[in-house]
Amino acid sequence: MASKSESRTGSSSTETFTIHYFATASQYTSKNTERLPAPLPLSELYPLLEERYPGIREKILSSCGISLESEYVDVVEDAQKVIQAGDEVAIIPPVSSG
Known part of the structure; x- marks a missing residue:
């Protein structure tokens, strides 16, 4: 398995991050997950x-809320963060309780 430092010569999966879509986001995209090119500035x-x-x-x-590596982020306040190869991002619609 190629490390992040070998991403230029390793498999293409090391040059992507995984994005998870939940509920309405999944319905809108017709996907539960997909891989997108990395690195990608959060902005x-x-x-x-x-x-x-x-x-x-x-x-x-x-x-929706956005999480990067299981921590919520704000795309405006945390705009300087960079989504790295191998990271996981989630699009999380609001949760209601009843």
């Missing part, structure tokens, strides 16, 4: 998803 995540799934920013992402 470019929404534009990339909007390019792939027109309308997702307004209809889905505006009300």
